[in-house]
Structures are given as structure tokens and as C-alpha cells.
Amino acid sequence: MKIEQNIERLKYLLTLFKMSVEELLPLINEGLAKPITKEQILSPNIELGHLKRIDKIFKKGIHYYLDPKVPDVSKDASIFFRKAKFDVNLSLGARIIVNHFEEFKISLSAIAALSDIKFDRILPVFTLNSNPKEVAAEVRKLISPEAKIKDKDFLTELIKKLAEKNIFVFEFVETWNKKEKANIDGFFLQPNVIVLKRQQTSFKREIFTLAHELGHFLLNEEEIDRIDYQDFANDKLSKIEYWCNEFAFYFLGGEFVKIIETIDHSTAHNDYNIDLIRSISESTHLSRIAIFTKLLLLNKISRANYDHVKAGFEEDFRIKNDELKKKRELDKQNGIISGGSTPLPIKSPLLVSTIQTAFYEGVINEYEFCKKLNIKPDKIDRFLYESSN
DNA sequence: GATTCACATCCCTGTCGGCA
DNA sequence: TGCCGACAGGGATGTGAATC
Known part of the structure; x- marks a missing residue:
């Protein structure tokens, strides 16, 4: 199925992430027997599947590429437009993270206003x-x-x-x-x-x-x-x-x-x-x-x-890690199942209070409340009716 | 200490489209 | 119309911190 995309938005993302189409292609073509071509993704009518692959890189949601509005290349929009050079050579993963929080910051300031x-x-x-x-x-x-x-x-x-x-x-x-x-x-x-x-x-x-x-x-x-x-x-x-x-x-x-x-x-x-x-x-x-x-x-x-001294610390750290690994493997062999999850980010009380106020003021709904705080709807009570600690 | 949970990637399966 | 391969979608897996 083909859909109409606003090509300016893809071009904007490429500028934002300092990436050329030639660099993007191998990323989206991974595992494909028949690679997607430059012409295909730059055409106003794009295959939905291709767009989904592109979005796996940028993680904007399909609607992003369909929006007829031309994105704004102002200094307010991104640190990448404000500052050309950084002390670190940023990986794609780093650019995505920075961009994510920049957008979060912008939407948060809109909610606060x-x-x-x-x-x-x-x-x-x-x-x-x-x-x-x-x-x-x-x-x-x-x-x-x-x-x-x-x-x-x-x-x-x-x-x-x-x-x-x-x-x-x-x-x-x-x-x-x-x-x-x-x-x-x-x-x-x-x-x-x-x-x-x-x-x-x-x-x-x-x-x-x-x-x-x-x-x-x-x-x-x-x-x-x-x-x-x-x-x-x-x-x-x-x-x-x-x-x-x-x-x-x-x-x-x-x-x-x-x-x-x-x-x-x-x-x-x-x-x-x-x-x-x-x-x-x-x-x-x-x-x-x-x-x-x-x-x-x-x-x-x-x-x-x-x-x-530094090498000694690094060695200690390595040994400790190895021991932990060995212990886990042993546990596994002995049929001891260890549970776990990815760590949960610490929530800033300022974020919680801002989102709470926005919710009480009717600026955001329950769905957005959960999304901004990254909580499941069944945990909403914990963040609404109790004090934020 | 046991249980619950988050989430990126792996992997399987049904579906779809191209081609003869 | 039937066959074949590519693909999308979603469940399974791996991991181990958080929580009760």
C-alpha cells in the first residue's frame, strides 16, 4: 500500500540527525533481499512498509511523515541547530536520545505554559x-x-x-x-x-x-x-x-x-x-x-x-563482574530462575508535580498523564491522590 | 527473598503480492 | 489460479532491577 508523505519532513530528520540518504539506506535495508532504493523513499508516494522501516530508525510514529506542515529549522527546535560542534562525536543512538528529550522539553514547556x-x-x-x-x-x-x-x-x-x-x-x-x-x-x-x-x-x-x-x-x-x-x-x-x-x-x-x-x-x-x-x-x-x-x-x-592505581580498580571491577556472571550461570544450571527488569528511571518530583497540575487544570487527559510519566493506567492513583514522593 | 515488571530483540507464522 | 518467497505482526525470550 502506498501513502502520500510530506517529503520535507524526512529531509528535516536527515538534517537533524546529520545523515545523508546514502547513510540511511543500509540502515533500513537490513535483512531485505530486495533493497529499497533512494528514489522509492524520496518519492511523494511511499510504500507504507518502507515508511515503517524508516520510522524504526527515527521513532517518530508514521503520522509524523504525513503531516503537511513543514518543520521549523529554528534554533529553538533543537540543540543541533543551536550548536554545531560538540566535545563528543555523537553516535546515532545519542542523537536520537538528545532529540527525544529536546522534544519532551518543548512539549513539557507548552503544557506548563x-x-x-x-x-x-x-x-x-x-x-x-x-x-x-x-x-x-x-x-x-x-x-x-x-x-x-x-x-x-x-x-x-x-x-x-x-x-x-x-x-x-x-x-x-x-x-x-x-x-x-x-x-x-x-x-x-x-x-x-x-x-x-x-x-x-x-x-x-x-x-x-x-x-x-x-x-x-x-x-x-x-x-x-x-x-x-x-x-x-x-x-x-x-x-x-x-x-x-x-x-x-x-x-x-x-x-x-x-x-x-x-x-x-x-x-x-x-x-x-x-x-x-x-x-x-x-x-x-x-x-x-x-x-x-x-x-x-x-x-x-x-x-x-x-x-x-587506575588499572588496579579496573581489574577489580572486571573480576567482580566475572564472579557475578559465573554465579548467575551456576544458578541457572541449578535451576534457580532469577527474575529482573530494566532499571526504572528516577522520576523528578518537578516532572510529577508539573504533570499533576496540568492534569488537574484539564490541560492533559489521563492517557497523556500516564504517557508523560511513563506509568500504566492502573498505577495512576499512586501519582494522583498521594503526595509526590 | 520471592515476585513482578520493562522492553529490545529474536523468532515463528500467517498473509500478501509477483510471476508464470 | 497456484506456487513461492518476502514481509509484517506479535508472541517468546533474555535480562536483572524494583518492589512487596
Whole structure:
């Protein structure tokens, strides 16, 4: 069956994702004996099956391509139109994720406007001239996340505190079998949206990314990031990235920074201060490697020793993972069935309250309510009649 | 600790369309 | 009209975190 498409919309998507038709074709032709041609997809009358294959890439829904309206290539529409270059070379999966949250942000701001909700900026804007350490101390006073023992609880707490400052924090989860992986850890979209990739095996890493993106928010500079501790000491790092890393470290480190700054030089003789750093890591939610990276920047450990310690952590991590895998396999052989599910993203209280208000104001219906919060209709009561915690 | 749940991909099956 | 292969759709599978 053939249907009439608005070819401008497909062309728009290609521009948005910085993709040529020649790059798209192999993606949609996967597994097809008779490949779809360029002429076929660029014709105003397109085979429905072909369109479905195209949409498997872009995930817009078939109606998107049929809309006669020409999409708007303005700076408001996408960060890809606002900023040409990013610190990371973005994978297709990453572009799709960024685009998804950008659209979510736009629809959310429309819903908020219709419901008379305003997200005024509460935290000030800083510049690169301000000292990240001082800014961190100042912001800590304003946000002061409660000390929690578990990393995940701390992350939830921090997201809650940021919600109180009108900052949206969203998480996205990537399952093990996801085809197009996003090669990013997080990003900040103006004016008030931070998005994080769920790091199920390392919440400390995710917490650091959140603090880093908070740095971008404070500078009001948009960026899409892949956080690599090794790069911190890299002089190719941009000033903004450096500032945000410094901010994140001091923001999370708090009073423990003093200990880190006055620590003895870490060598094999004092076992690289490993026990002390572990205890600091546990209280601050900074990962051990993040602290060691700071020591490297402070010249409190040599590059060779740093690499040695880092390799040790990576090895530990690998061994631990292998053991877990083995245990699971053994369980399987013994007929012990282990259950599980993909992790659930943490819901920002700001999102919940916004959607609740919109629902009460009649701006959205029950279906949209569930869709925006990604809940099933039978769980609607939990988010409507109870307080949002 | 047991149960429930989310979701990308795999895999099977019925259907449809091209061709002789 | 009947045969054959390609395809779409949807259920099954794999995975393990969240929740009770």
C-alpha cells in the first residue's frame, strides 16, 4: 500500500540527525533481499512498509511523515541547530536520545505554559571567571543534599533538591540488547533540563555526571558530554569542561576536600592512601578514581602511580563482574530462575508535580498523564491522590 | 527473598503480492 | 489460479532491577 508523505519532513530528520540518504539506506535495508532504493523513499508516494522501516530508525510514529506542515529549522527546535560542534562525536543512538528529550522539553514547556506554571531560574548564572571552588561552596549552601549512605538514594535526593530549584533531571536507561547505543553520559539543555544516562553498575559515576551538568547549568552553557576521568588532566579539555569538572568535584567533595588537599603524596610506601580515599569516597559519593584524578591534578600522585592505581580498580571491577556472571550461570544450571527488569528511571518530583497540575487544570487527559510519566493506567492513583514522593 | 515488571530483540507464522 | 518467497505482526525470550 502506498501513502502520500510530506517529503520535507524526512529531509528535516536527515538534517537533524546529520545523515545523508546514502547513510540511511543500509540502515533500513537490513535483512531485505530486495533493497529499497533512494528514489522509492524520496518519492511523494511511499510504500507504507518502507515508511515503517524508516520510522524504526527515527521513532517518530508514521503520522509524523504525513503531516503537511513543514518543520521549523529554528534554533529553538533543537540543540543541533543551536550548536554545531560538540566535545563528543555523537553516535546515532545519542542523537536520537538528545532529540527525544529536546522534544519532551518543548512539549513539557507548552503544557506548563497552558497550566500557568512558571519555572523561574532560582540559582544565579556564573561565568568562567568565577572560581569553581567558591561557586561549589555557595551552591552547596543553597542545595545541601542530605548525606545518604547508598549512592542511589543520594542521586534521588540530589534530583529532588534540584527540582526545588526548578531544574528538571531526567534519566534514560539503555538495555543490554539496545542496538543503537548512545555514546554519552549526560547533557544539559537550556534553560533547565539535565539528562543523565543511568549507570546501573556505577551510580557514583552518574552522580558525578549530574554534578558536572549542574556546572553547565550554572554557566548556562549547553553541552553533550561523555565523562572520562582520564581526560581531566588532559590539556585539550575546553575551559568550560574543566570548570564543570572542578565544580563537580568541589560540590560533591564538600568538607572532605580539605583532607584531600592536605593528604600526603600517594606512593606505594603509604599504599597510595587507598583506605583513606575509600572512606572519603563512601562519604562523598565521589568515586575513588575521581579522587585519585584530583590528586593527580594537585600533583599529589605521580602519573605512573595514578595509572597503576587506575588499572588496579579496573581489574577489580572486571573480576567482580566475572564472579557475578559465573554465579548467575551456576544458578541457572541449578535451576534457580532469577527474575529482573530494566532499571526504572528516577522520576523528578518537578516532572510529577508539573504533570499533576496540568492534569488537574484539564490541560492533559489521563492517557497523556500516564504517557508523560511513563506509568500504566492502573498505577495512576499512586501519582494522583498521594503526595509526590 | 520471592515476585513482578520493562522492553529490545529474536523468532515463528500467517498473509500478501509477483510471476508464470 | 497456484506456487513461492518476502514481509509484517506479535508472541517468546533474555535480562536483572524494583518492589512487596
